[in-house]
Amino acid sequence: MIRTGLLGIVACVCLQSAAQGQMRAPHVSEAACEEPTLRCATKATPAFGPDGTLWLVWMAGGQVSVASSQDAGRSFSTPTQVTTKRLNLDWGPDARPKIVVDRKGGIALAFSTFRDEAFNGQVLYTRSTDGGKSFAELKPITASNESQRFEALALDQDGTVFAAWLDKRNRIFAKEAGQKYEGAGLFFTSSSDGGTTYAEAKLAREGTCECCRLGLAFAASGRPVVIFRNIFEGGVRDHAVMTFTDVxxxxxxxxxxxxxxRINACPHHGPSLTVAPNGTYHVAWYTNGKARKGLFYAHSRDEGRTFSSPMALGRPDRNPTRPFVLAGAAGTVMVWKEFDGEKTSVQMTISxxxxxxxxxxKTISSTTDTSDHPLLVSNGKQTYLSWMTKADGYRLTAIEDQP
Known part of the structure; x- marks a missing residue:
């Protein structure tokens, strides 16, 4: 494992820096942790249900599991295994299982696996209609046998589930035509039945960076917004947003x-996006460009047509990484990680x-061992930091009001 404060830039794959955590014990054995339990989790993703229940999906021991909490993450229900056998789950630094919970309590999940040793992926999905007690048989989100990775899910007000991912199916056609194929395509689909079935996948944009997570939100009902690392002219891999007219x-x-x-490689360091109730787009991202280096934030008040001047985040001497932004009850909150040579801390700022x-x-959490990326989640009243660390396990920390 690499230290979580360091960013590795590689051509196709980056060493995994996520945590192996334990929910309650302050110390965890250094021995291999191959059980599908939360204490062995490498990635954990939260979502609140309409009744205030916290749902957590994680990957551990080659399997995906789900559990719920009624006490803000202090204890969890008996886990439900989503998978029935060990899978070659996508362990890339920007990969993790995704979860959304609708108004009826239906739970939609998606995650990716590696098809082969060349890191070609497949996005699988499933749904629970009985409160997480069981999940339907796993199905591929698209019929294409080419690589799909870095899926993102978002839930619309009417219960529609929107999904986007990075897809390399068109490289086959380019190769047959003797053309160069760079990056991947941004593909999407939607489900009108809560994630039970999805419409045929469509291409939204060709020529995106192939190995960075997507940011996904809704600008308004029926209008998804995706932020992604695009490949602009000259091989420049800067960020872009796309606002859909409809799903x-x-x-x-x-x-x-x-x-x-300008880089012909995979940064493995994707952006974050949230849309405030008034329609403002808030975005945060990492770059190592000629114009600027490090973490940055900007906002748009005209649906992404223009953005404010980038604002630097964090201390450059502490290698700030993995930003996440969320507009919620506590205002607009941003978090990211920094490494001071001894410990990794989660920094927070509020607007x-x-x-x-x-x-x-402000430092709101820290660890001296490996950790997952910091995430933010809201129940509509309170915003929380969701963080998995090897030493302390899963933590859900309320973002307290600041003067």
């Missing part, structure tokens, strides 16, 4: 910033004025 119609590609990161100004960064 079946992609929109224009809008550039977030001109970072001028009360829709991204115009931000509070001084």
């Amino acid at each position: 079946a119609t992609p929109g224009e590609v809008r550039r977030v910033s001109n970072d001028d990161w 009360r004025d829709d991204g115009e100004t931000w509070s001084p960064p």
